């Protein structure tokens with residue numbers, strides 16, 4: 001696989017991870033996931049039915065079998081205990097599934113992560129054998145601690161969940177990327193394709209998003225745009241951007257050998 005994203009020993013071609021909340025219905029969810037080209041799909045275990053609520057539509061019935069790696073997440077959890085309990089349930093529900101997304105929120109208004117509870121939950125989950133992709137603030141110290149605990153991917157927020165404000169602090173993101181030895185994925189707050197591209201250009205290994213696609217006027221079309229943006233951002237990162245010249249022009253064509261009417 002060329003330029004694969006490897007998480008917890010498994011390689012993926014797509015660097016775009018997509019959430020499953022806020023769509024009109026499961027059919028639209030499935031169509032958007034398909035258009036995004038994503039391979040990892042995150043599901044809020046407390047909100048989306050994967051079989052835990054009998055008699056209700058089950059998302060899994062709308063997704064092609066074995067196409068996606070499911071990433072159960074703990075959206076809606078406000079304590080380490082709650083998050084750990086939710087992911088143990090996911091493991092049972094999904095046949096000893098180990099790859100999970102941990103998010104422990106600290107405030108119902110801004111949905112900012114509670115880092116003390118996140119670190120506590122991460123420690124327990126890693127000890128129990130989960131592969132933990134973790135949602136975090138963009139604090140490089142917290143990110144390093146989560147990596148030291150053994151999380152398999154660090155996922156700093158771009159901005160508040162569902163805000164669509166894009167990357168508020170590229171400088172902190174850069175610090176996290178520079179020090180990390182596991183994949184860093186920007187998670188939450190992406191609003192449009194250019195936000196995803198900027199994250200990838202900065203050197204993120206991937207982008208996780210939900211609202212930007214689900215709340216777009218045309219979610220399927222936006223999913224396609226996000227696929228292209230993540231790919232373009234990755235290519236630009238690998239290509240290495242030209243040095244920035246702060247308000248100082250250089251001509252685009254070479255000056256040597258130019259036939260000029262100017263003397264001297």
Ligand SMILES: CC(=O)[C@@H](O)[C@H](O)COP(=O)(O)O
Nearest residue numbers: 019161162188189209210211
């Ligand atoms: C789906 C999921 O895991 C969200 O909690 C995540 O953080 C995405 O945020 P956006 O909806 O802002 O993309």
